[in-house]
Amino acid sequence: MLRxxxxxxxxxxxxxxxxxxxxxxxxxxxxxxxxxxxxxxxYRYLKIYARDQKFPDTFEALLFSNLVIGISILGFVSYHLNSHIDPSSQITLYKLAFAILIIITVKILMERLVSSILKMDSIISEYLFVKISYKTFIGLLLIPLNALLIYTLDVTQTIIITFVTLLLLINLIGILIFIKDNLRLLKNNLFYFILYLCTLEISPYFILYKLITK
Structure with a gap:
């Protein structure tokens, strides 16, 4: 029992x-x-603010910082279940937070670079806005979820898997909404979009997993 x-x-x-x-x-x-x-x-937020998005954006930066901290706590508590690390090690927790910050930031920059190379700036820019919006919303949910894990619940793999599945479903909702709203446009760039998803949506998480397990 973690607490x-x-x-x-x-x-x-x-x-x-x-x-x-x-x-x-x-x-x-x-x-x-x-x-x-x-x-x-x-979906009012997506329709209104996608048109006025800026990079970097203070609103997103603040919520993004919250997201990084929330994921770090969840990841650290989850990893502690199957490792020998000291669960109160601040240094290890900070390293995890730094790794997550670097990987997500580099990933976003690479996505913008690839979208430029593939000449898909407009559609990928909107996709990134939707994806980041849902991810930062997940950051809000992580505050009460992490509080439950730390102060109330007995941390088990079942609870962790349930929480992670819930968060992944919310993230998937954002992607599906984007695909639904841009289906006609995506059909004309389907190959590039699939290539984009495979390269920049899957591989970074695999790298992050390797970093954590080491």
């Missing part, structure tokens, strides 16, 4: 930091945050 065998101090600090990042985002962008928070039931 009984390790100090939760570092997790508490990180969860408070996540709440602070989300609060700042809501304070700076109240209307946009309201639209964003209902992204699962209302």
């Amino acid at each position: 009984e065998i390790i100090s939760t101090e570092i997790y508490t600090v990180l969860l408070v930091l996540c709440l602070l990042l989300v609060s700042i985002t809501k304070l700076l962008y109240p209307k946009r945050f309201r639209d964003f928070a209902s992204i699962l039931i209302n």
